[in-house]
Amino acid sequence: MERDSVKIDFNIRLPIAAFLGWLLPGAGHLFIGERTRGLIFMVTIALTFWCGVAIGGVKNTVNPVQRSWWFLGQICAGSHTVVVLYWSRHMENPPDAEKARLIAYGRSEEVSVVYTGICGLLNILIILDLLVRVEKHPEVLSQRGPPSKTKKAST
Amino acid sequence: MMELLGTLLIHPVVLGRWQQMLLLLPLCLTISIVYKTTKCEKLRDIPLSAVVSWVTIVIGMYAVGVSLLLLNKWIA
Numbered sequence: 001m002e003r004d005s006v007k008i009d010f011n012i013r014l015p016i017a018a019f020l021g022w023l024l025p026g027a028g029h030l031f032i033g034e035r036t037r038g039l040i041f042m043v044t045i046a047l048t049f050w051c052g053v054a055i056g057g058v059k060n061t062v063n064p065v066q067r068s069w070w071f072l073g074q075i076c077a078g079s080h081t082v083v084v085l086y087w088s089r090h091m092e093n094p095p096d097a098e099k100a101r102l103i104a105y106g107r108s109e110e111v112s113v114v115y116t117g118i119c120g121l122l123n124i125l126i127i128l129d130l131l132v133r134v135e136k137h138p139e140v141l142s143q144r145g146p147p148s149k150t151k152k153a154s155t
Numbered sequence: 156m157m158e159l160l161g162t163l164l165i166h167p168v169v170l171g172r173w174q175q176m177l178l179l180l181p182l183c184l185t186i187s188i189v190y191k192t193t194k195c196e197k198l199r200d201i202p203l204s205a206v207v208s209w210v211t212i213v214i215g216m217y218a219v220g221v222s223l224l225l226l227n228k229w230i231a
Contacts, residue, residue, distance in 0.1 A: 040192050040201070048185040050164070055178070057167035091165075107170040111178050118182060122189045129193040 010134075017134050021127040023078045025119075028130040041126050049080045049119040056112020058087050059094075060103045070113050076120035084116075183212045 008016070013032075021028025026042030029035075053061050062084045064071040074081045094103070170178070187209040188201070195201045 036198050037192055041189065044185050044188050044192075048182065051181065054163050055168050055170070058164050060167075103167070107172070107175045108167045111170060111175060112167070115178075115182060118186065122186065125189065125193060 014131065014134055017130055018127055021130045022076070022123065025077060025080075025123045025126055028127065029133075032130065032134055034133065045077065045119050045123060045126075046080065049077055049116055052112045052115025052119070053084055055115065056108050057103065058084055059091055060088070060109065061112045061116055062088060067113060070117045073117035073120040074113075076123045077116065078123065081116070081120065179216060180213060183216065184209050187212060 017028040017031050019028075020031050024042065025045040026038040026040070029038030029041060031038075060066075062071065062074050062081055064085070184205075187205045191201050191205040191208055195204055
């Protein structure tokens with residue numbers, strides 16, 4: 001019985017996979033059929049990123065104005081960073097007396113920024129791995145089903 | 156549940172020096188898992204190699220930290 005095949009042109013598949021990989025770390029691997037690997041990336045990056053946010057608080061962990069270099073790393077984590085940025089922008093600015101309750105300083109700030117920044121940098125590694133896998137196995141990726149006859153013959 | 160989650164994410168945690176040092180462990184574990192997941196072709200090889208890599212990174216980082224601390228005290 002022949003399984004359903006999804007044929008997408010290589011030139012389209014590559015940027016789609018890369019975009020999905022940026023948007024949600026691990027989603028690119030799911031897209032190309034590497035389900036377990038994709039789930040490992042997805043869970044690991046999400047857990048670490050949101051642990052970092054929990055340590056430093058939403059308000060000041062992602063701050064493109066004050067920490068522009070770290071932001072370049074954080075934005076590579078895709079939707080996680082965008083959600084935190086959106087959330088922090090839509091929070092009311094606290095009065096001076098309450099700032100310490102919402103904005104992390106010192107160690108908490110450092111740890112939260114490092115956690116989220118490293119998640120972004122790790123996602124670059126994940127995206128590069130994804131692109132290598134797409135280029136290595138174009139035949140397997142273009143068809144989600146049994147291997148083609150030409151591939152069988154060659155093996 | 157959502158309220159608890161919101162509170163957890165909105166209010167920062169106050170960390171001590173030891174807690175900050177301990178937070179190196181999960182970060183290194185994440186790095187090891189992601190790196191080894193990209194490297195290992197067989198999925199069953201990932202757990203063991205990630206643990207080995209994790210221990211290596213943690214020992215290396217603490218060794219560098221202790222060396223720098225000693226150097227700092229020696230210079231001071």
